[in-house]
Amino acid sequence: xxxxxxxxxxxxxxxxxxxxxxxxxxxxxxxxxxxxxxxxxxxxxxxxxxxxxxxxxxxxxxxxxxxxxxxxxxxxxxxxxxxxxxxxxxxxxxxxxxxxxxxxxxxxxxxxxxxxxxxxxxxxxxxxxxxxxxxxxxxxxxxxxxxxxxxxxxxxxxxxxxxxxxxxxxxxxxxxxxxxxxxxxxxxxxxxxxxxxxxxxxxxxxxxxxxxxxxxxxxxxxxxxxxxxxxxxxxxxxxxxxxxxxxxxxxxxxxxxxxxxxxxxxxxxxxxxxxxxxxxxxxxxxxxxxxxxxxxxxxxxxxxxxxxxxxxxxxxxxxxxxxxxxxxxxxxxxxxxxxxxxxxxxxxxxxxxxxxxxxxxxxxxxxxxxxxxxxxxxxxxxxxxxxxxxxxxxxxxxxxxxxxxxxxxxxx
Numbered sequence: 213x214x215x216x217x218x219x220x221x222x223x224x225x226x227x228x229x230x231x232x233x234x235x236x237x238x239x240x241x242x243x244x245x246x247x248x249x250x251x252x253x254x255x256x257x258x259x260x261x262x263x264x265x266x267x268x269x270x271x272x273x274x275x276x277x278x279x280x281x282x283x284x285x286x287x288x289x290x291x292x293x294x295x296x297x298x299x300x301x302x303x304x305x306x307x308x309x310x311x312x313x314x315x316x317x318x319x320x321x322x323x324x325x326x327x328x329x330x331x332x333x334x335x336x337x338x339x340x341x342x343x344x345x346x347x348x349x350x351x352x353x354x355x356x357x358x359x360x361x362x363x364x365x366x367x368x369x370x371x372x373x374x375x376x377x378x379x380x381x382x383x384x385x386x387x388x389x390x391x392x393x394x395x396x397x398x399x400x401x402x403x404x405x406x407x408x409x410x411x412x413x414x415x416x417x418x419x420x421x422x423x424x425x426x427x428x429x430x431x432x433x434x435x436x437x438x439x440x441x442x443x444x445x446x447x448x449x450x451x452x453x454x455x456x457x458x459x460x461x462x463x464x465x466x467x468x469x470x471x472x473x474x475x476x477x478x479x480x481x482x483x484x485x486x487x488x489x490x491x492x493x494x495x496x497x498x499x500x501x502x503x504x505x506x507x508x509x510x511x512x513x514x515x516x517x518x519x520x521x522x523x524x525x526x527x528x529x530x531x532x533x534x535x536x537x538x539x540x541x542x543x544x545x546x547x548x549x550x551x552x553x554x555x556x557x558x559x560x561x562x563x564x565x566x567x568x569x570x571x572x573x574x575x576x577x578x579x580x581x582x583x584x585x586x587x588x589x590x591x592x593x594x595x596x597x598x599x600x601x602x603x604x605x606x607x608x609x610x611x612x613x614x615x616x617x618x619x620x621x622x623x624x
Contacts, residue, residue, distance in 0.1 A: 249614055250623045258605040259556045266553045269544040269590045274480035276539045278471025282446050286461040287439035290314040299453050303444035309468050312440040321437050324430045331423050342412045349405040356398040363390040448472040471537050478507055478525040480543050487521035495546045496525045503532040554596040559608045564589040571620060573605040579620040
């Protein structure tokens, strides 16, 4: 007798097993979500939601920089013959940073001084020539004046003789004519002398202009030669040195940079999402690790770099003892004033501008998990945007191990 056994189909077994697993998982989740975990009150810390007016500040970072900077460049072609100061050294206005040598420039200075001395000597000689020419004119006028006196004497004699009836009338007329001619001659000579003196004045002015131009050229060359001793120009410290001993440099080539030490500004990197809310002249509180310094914003750039915007602030208060260029600083920049704002003190684990699941104390014995949305952090006060009301308490200790529970019971 042949017995036939029916073989159960495998897919039905898998379907039954899957349904069983799903039912077990659902039951476990349902039980765990509704279950309550006991937590000791002594292990918990709480923060209470407060409300009030807040000045919202943006947290930023940056560094101090020199308010005054001076770029030192080569005044002429030359070679670095001596380096006297290295970067980081304190300097004054007349501190020589380095010296440049240029034999050609030294020769030009010498030739310019020689030309100036020659022109000055020629000027003195020209003055003597002018004086001699004036004396000649004055001598001619003196001769004419003598001739006038002689003619007047003859006229007087002829007038006396005419009175006595001795002299002829023609002789008297000749004497009168001679006096008139000599007087006209003297008048003409005096006009010539006046014009000659004026002409000499113009000639002297021309020579003076030439000498002034030469003096200016000498001054320029001497200043250029003196500038070969490259000086700091301001009080501060040498920040960079770009020249090496023996290096040949071109006119205008950058040699070094000097920055002020006591006159500083702050360069601050503002968070991109707050930069457009910050106004010019906004107050700034700078922390140098040795104290706080007041400042105000004077410039905000429009370019975003790595999620931040560069701004500059002018120092209003007294700098701390450690303040110096390139010192890293942190800063709080005023954004706005906000009324009736809910907030809690900042504690570890609570992140600004985030949404987090936290346990909220609903009564003396119960904690309920709730989603809370936080805003900005301002002066250690974390703003609450949603999820909490005034007077409510949240658990500030780490409760991540209880996140699978929706409710916790407080055991005393």
